[in-house]
Amino acid sequence: MPEVIDEIERQIKQLEIERVSLKREATGDRQQATGDRLQGIEKQLEELKAQDKELRTQWEKEKGYVTTIQNEKARIETMKHEAEVAEREGNYEQVAKIRYESIPAAEATIKAAQQALAQATGDRQQATGDRQQATGDR
Numbered sequence: 001m002p003e004v005i006d007e008i009e010r011q012i013k014q015l016e017i018e019r020v021s022l023k024r025e026a027t028g029d030r031q032q033a034t035g036d037r038l039q040g041i042e043k044q045l046e047e048l049k050a051q052d053k054e055l056r057t058q059w060e061k062e063k064g065y066v067t068t069i070q071n072e073k074a075r076i077e078t079m080k081h082e083a084e085v086a087e088r089e090g091n092y093e094q095v096a097k098i099r100y101e102s103i104p105a106a107e108a109t110i111k112a113a114q115q116a117l118a119q120a121t122g123d124r125q126q127a128t129g130d131r132q133q134a135t136g137d138r
Contacts, residue, residue, distance in 0.1 A: 002059055008052045015045050058124045065117035072110045079103055 019041045022034050079098050086094040 002055070005052060005055050005059060008048055008055065012045060012048050012052065015041050015048070019045070055124075058120065062117060062120050062124070065113045065120065068113040069110050069117070072106045072113070076103055076106050076110075079106070 019038060022038050022041065025034060079102050083095050083098040083103075086092075086098070
């Protein structure tokens with residue numbers, strides 16, 4: 001899990017603990033101050049949960065692309081082995097099909113997934129940078 005998401009989750013947990021604590025001590029003279037702080041915490045929680053959801057969705061998407069790339073690379077290695085076996089057995093039709101159809105198709109899938117991953121990663125980095133710039137976190 002990316003460090004950014006982990007940090008947001010820790011902040012959410014900390015704010016939820018603080019919220020519960022404030023709800024318990026909201027009595028008498030402190031009620032107004034506690035209520036104001038409670039509203040601030042609610043707003044922060046809402047923002048952090050939205051940010052967490054957005055980043056988690058992006059991370060899952062990137063993770064899917066990486067999984068696709070890994071699976072296709074493993075499939076190519078398997079197909080290369082199958083082609084070697086078929087060539088030793090004299091099954092040249094199967095060798096041609098593997099080498100000139102199946103492997104290039106898997107390589108195209110890898111290339112497409114790599115491009116999509118690069119695009120998704122760039123989008124995430126830009127969004128994170130824009131968010132930091134807007135909040136002054138830099």
